[in-house]
Amino acid sequence: MIAPPRVVIVGGGFAGLHAARALRNAAVEVTLVDRTNHHVFQPLLYQVANTSLAPSDIAAPIRWILRSQRNVSVLLGDVTAVNTSARTIDVAGHGVIAYDALIVATGSRHAYFGRPEWEPLAPGLKTINDALEMRQRMLLAFERAEWSTDDDERRALLTFVIVGGGPTGVELAGTLPEFARAALRPDFRRYDAGAARVVLIEGGPRLLPAFPERVSATACRDLERLGVEVRTGTVVSDMTADGVTAGGEHLAARTVYWAAGNAASALGRSLGGQLDRVGRVLVADDLSVAAHPEIFVAGDLAAIKWDAGTWVPGVAPAAMQMGRLAGRNALHRLHGEPTQAFRYRNKGEMATIGRNKAVAVFGQRVAMTGRVAWFFWLFVHIMYLVGFRNRLSVLLQWAYAYCTFQRGVRLLTPRETARAPGGPA
Amino acid sequence: MIAPPRVVIVGGGFAGLHAARALRNAAVEVTLVDRTNHHVFQPLLYQVANTSLAPSDIAAPIRWILRSQRNVSVLLGDVTAVNTSARTIDVAGHGVIAYDALIVATGSRHAYFGRPEWEPLAPGLKTINDALEMRQRMLLAFERAEWSTDDDERRALLTFVIVGGGPTGVELAGTLPEFARAALRPDFRRYDAGAARVVLIEGGPRLLPAFPERVSATACRDLERLGVEVRTGTVVSDMTADGVTAGGEHLAARTVYWAAGNAASALGRSLGGQLDRVGRVLVADDLSVAAHPEIFVAGDLAAIKWDAGTWVPGVAPAAMQMGRLAGRNALHRLHGEPTQAFRYRNKGEMATIGRNKAVAVFGQRVAMTGRVAWFFWLFVHIMYLVGFRNRLSVLLQWAYAYCTFQRGVRLLTPRETARAPGGPA
Numbered sequence: 001m002i003a004p005p006r007v008v009i010v011g012g013g014f015a016g017l018h019a020a021r022a023l024r025n026a027a028v029e030v031t032l033v034d035r036t037n038h039h040v041f042q043p044l045l046y047q048v049a050n051t052s053l054a055p056s057d058i059a060a061p062i063r064w065i066l067r068s069q070r071n072v073s074v075l076l077g078d079v080t081a082v083n084t085s086a087r088t089i090d091v092a093g094h095g096v097i098a099y100d101a102l103i104v105a106t107g108s109r110h111a112y113f114g115r116p117e118w119e120p121l122a123p124g125l126k127t128i129n130d131a132l133e134m135r136q137r138m139l140l141a142f143e144r145a146e147w148s149t150d151d152d153e154r155r156a157l158l159t160f161v162i163v164g165g166g167p168t169g170v171e172l173a174g175t176l177p178e179f180a181r182a183a184l185r186p187d188f189r190r191y192d193a194g195a196a197r198v199v200l201i202e203g204g205p206r207l208l209p210a211f212p213e214r215v216s217a218t219a220c221r222d223l224e225r226l227g228v229e230v231r232t233g234t235v236v237s238d239m240t241a242d243g244v245t246a247g248g249e250h251l252a253a254r255t256v257y258w259a260a261g262n263a264a265s266a267l268g269r270s271l272g273g274q275l276d277r278v279g280r281v282l283v284a285d286d287l288s289v290a291a292h293p294e295i296f297v298a299g300d301l302a303a304i305k306w307d308a309g310t311w312v313p314g315v316a317p318a319a320m321q322m323g324r325l326a327g328r329n330a331l332h333r334l335h336g337e338p339t340q341a342f343r344y345r346n347k348g349e350m351a352t353i354g355r356n357k358a359v360a361v362f363g364q365r366v367a368m369t370g371r372v373a374w375f376f377w378l379f380v381h382i383m384y385l386v387g388f389r390n391r392l393s394v395l396l397q398w399a400y401a402y403c404t405f406q407r408g409v410r411l412l413t414p415r416e417t418a419r420a421p422g423g424p425a
Numbered sequence: 426m427i428a429p430p431r432v433v434i435v436g437g438g439f440a441g442l443h444a445a446r447a448l449r450n451a452a453v454e455v456t457l458v459d460r461t462n463h464h465v466f467q468p469l470l471y472q473v474a475n476t477s478l479a480p481s482d483i484a485a486p487i488r489w490i491l492r493s494q495r496n497v498s499v500l501l502g503d504v505t506a507v508n509t510s511a512r513t514i515d516v517a518g519h520g521v522i523a524y525d526a527l528i529v530a531t532g533s534r535h536a537y538f539g540r541p542e543w544e545p546l547a548p549g550l551k552t553i554n555d556a557l558e559m560r561q562r563m564l565l566a567f568e569r570a571e572w573s574t575d576d577d578e579r580r581a582l583l584t585f586v587i588v589g590g591g592p593t594g595v596e597l598a599g600t601l602p603e604f605a606r607a608a609l610r611p612d613f614r615r616y617d618a619g620a621a622r623v624v625l626i627e628g629g630p631r632l633l634p635a636f637p638e639r640v641s642a643t644a645c646r647d648l649e650r651l652g653v654e655v656r657t658g659t660v661v662s663d664m665t666a667d668g669v670t671a672g673g674e675h676l677a678a679r680t681v682y683w684a685a686g687n688a689a690s691a692l693g694r695s696l697g698g699q700l701d702r703v704g705r706v707l708v709a710d711d712l713s714v715a716a717h718p719e720i721f722v723a724g725d726l727a728a729i730k731w732d733a734g735t736w737v738p739g740v741a742p743a744a745m746q747m748g749r750l751a752g753r754n755a756l757h758r759l760h761g762e763p764t765q766a767f768r769y770r771n772k773g774e775m776a777t778i779g780r781n782k783a784v785a786v787f788g789q790r791v792a793m794t795g796r797v798a799w800f801f802w803l804f805v806h807i808m809y810l811v812g813f814r815n816r817l818s819v820l821l822q823w824a825y826a827y828c829t830f831q832r833g834v835r836l837l838t839p840r841e842t843a844r845a846p847g848g849p850a
Contacts, residue, residue: 038835038837054479054481060835061836067611067612074571076837077572139462143501146499147500186492186493187486187489189498396821397818411462411484412461412463413461413480413557
């Protein structure tokens with residue numbers, strides 16, 4: 001008996017997971033390696049950051065999701081390089097894994113426009129740990145404000161700056177004012193938590209640049225009605241622990257979130273293909289890498305144009321579609337069959353604004369706003385959530401939060417104080 | 426107008442929270458200081474450690490719990506000392522807070538019988554962070570076993586040693602074998618996760634020493650049927666990263682949990698009263714400290730005897746009862762009224778054993794075992810859980826876990842890898 005061909009998938013996000021599923025009935029040995037043990041439903045990550053959901057509501061173990069697919073092994077490990085000539089990947093601390101076909105789906109991280117020193121000052125939102133970091137900083141700012149006896153310091157503690165006016169920035173900004181007013185105000189005695197100030201800064205001329213102009217205008221108006229200060233056409237020129245300088249103005253702020261830029265995973269560099277400006281791999285129309293037909297790239301790491309001549313956006317449906325095709329094409333390649341070209345089916349984009357509004361677009365023509373879009377958003381996200389349990393838990397918590405204006409997951413659990421013996425419990 | 430007297434409560438556990446509530450209608454200014462922002466329902470902490478529940482299911486912000494009690498301020502801070510002559514407490518980084526009456530309810534931490542070097546090797550279970558640490562280590566051991574190619578190493582990775590045969594040790598041990606067999610076995614490809622070995626070590630002659638002997642025997646038999654190796658009368662003499670030496674035998678084990686000993690919070694030392702062997706404050710029958718009638722101690726930090734001449738146990742109902750009385754007595758003292766003596770009403774003790782058995786006792790006479798005790802345990806814990814939302818969420822997750830044998834919260838979220846840029850997502 002000949003050993004089945006080995007397909008290695010790096011990354012367990014939407015692309016990697018769908019690549020593995022596409023190989024469900026194939027006579028191949030699939031190995032999926034990810035740096036974490038869980039798949040994250042990224043479109044809801046901002047709801048962990050804003051205390052609406054618990055991490056486990058939007059994340060599930062990758063091996064659990066794939067448990068019934070017997071041809072897949074899942075391994076926890078950090079892939080540091082691809083050796084394209086030896087056809088192996090290097091896994092930190094565990095040596096090498098050989099492949100006959102490789103699917104790289106390691107996504108992207110935040111990029112700070114050449115200012116890496118801003119990263120510790122303004123966390124971004126890509127992983128569960130990022131979301132916990134954001135939650136931590138926000139809750140801690142309100143706690144510190146209760147101690148503060150200095151008005152300027154308290155104002156800085158209660159000023160939240162969000163850099164980047166895409167869907168993530170809009171969603172982070174939209175829920176904060178209401179959370180401060182409805183959930184936190186009754187809990188503090190020494191100041192008005194409802195006075196928290198939220199500033200959303202966008203370098204381009206309008207919010208949500210991927211949406212039609214009139215939708216951007218609606219989103220901006222809805223955010224301003226909620227109390228968010230929207231600053232478009234404003235570029236951040238400096239950042240310190242005291243605050244942000246943007247458009248010549250200094251904003252004293254202790255909490256800054258980054259939702260402005262992405263850089264593709266560094267693993268793309270070791271594939272030998274051409275990269276674009278943000279480090280994405282320019283793939284052939286079958287998602288393979290030019291010099292290495294046995295390597296496919298899917299998800300946010302892949303740069304490919306679609307019918308309209310624009311780049312396929314870094315959204316979940318695109319990653320799922322690419323992942324599925326990368327899986328199928330890897331199989332075609334192993335069988336010596338012709339591969340298929342990627343055709344992006346645009347499922348549109350969405351963003352919520354506060355607690356009962358949203359915007360949604362499908363191409364440049366069809367757009368929804370307001371409460372209708374919000375219900376649509378709710379429906380789509382619940383349907384896509386992995387696993388029945390998570391769906392039910394999320395629905396329950398949303399219903400609770402919606403009816404009571406309260407949030408369920410306001411826990412500060414800093415690791416560094418965890419093991420300190422003695423002292424107050 | 427004269428400013429109202431200031432009551433300061435240190436610690437937001439069962440005792441501190443109930444002390445605050447006892448002062449609900451009093452004309453006093455209450456300040457509650459805790460090192461974390463949340464109250465933890467400690468009896469269910471082991472269910473966070475074993476992946477059954479999420480942290481937010483059993484923890485809620487202290488200020489949220491007390492939000493409608495207008496005479497309470499809640500502050501996040503680490504109280505490092507009590508200055509009994511100046512009547513102030515020191516809060517790290519925030520200076521001093523003055524009190525007219527003080528209630529100290531800072532509980533206890535694990536104690537390692539004079540071997541503090543064992544702490545990093547064998548985490549205990551007192552806080553949410555402790556539970557996350559245990560969960561992390563268990564999940565990581567199974568992940569590492571999937572990589573392992575060495576049989577001895579894999580056996581050590583799959584050996585879980587729990588030191589201490591009280592309720593916490595029994596509860597931690599009882600759920601592990603079933604979790605490995607039912608939930609994890611289908612998820613791993615390279616080894617049988619169901620072969621995980623669980624060893625429960627108790628230095629005394631029997632498990633659950635606070636329970637009648639026949640209940641201990643039932644618990645031991647139930648655990649052994651689940652596959653737990655119970656070693657009573659066995660003392661741990663050494664511990665390294667490789668494993669545990671107990672009763673002359675070396676157990677190669679990569680994961681060790683500590684449920685053996687407690688030491689009272691170090692804050693007790695600065696109260697000037699007499700301490701017992703484990704650092705608890707020997708309080709008068711009204712819970713006050715001998716030389717300082719304006720200071721009361723409640724919960725696990727207080728050492729007091731009850732009718733039967735034995736020490737009041739360190740259980741949640743005792744802490745609640747002491748907290749309530751400490752609050753009332755602080756008020757009596759401020760008003761120059763006589764204080765009341767503490768009378769412990771024994772609500773019994775309980776422990777679950779695996780997924781549908783438990784033991785429960787009420788005094789030395791009434792005892793329940795098996796499924797009846799388990800249903801009773803379920804009922805009592807759901808009733809006591811703070812906040813309606815948590816109750817519903819916990820019930821839902823238990824029902825899900827019970828019916829499917831699956832667990833919901835199997836997330837590895839190590840902080841140290843959180844901010845690493847590049848690499849696989």
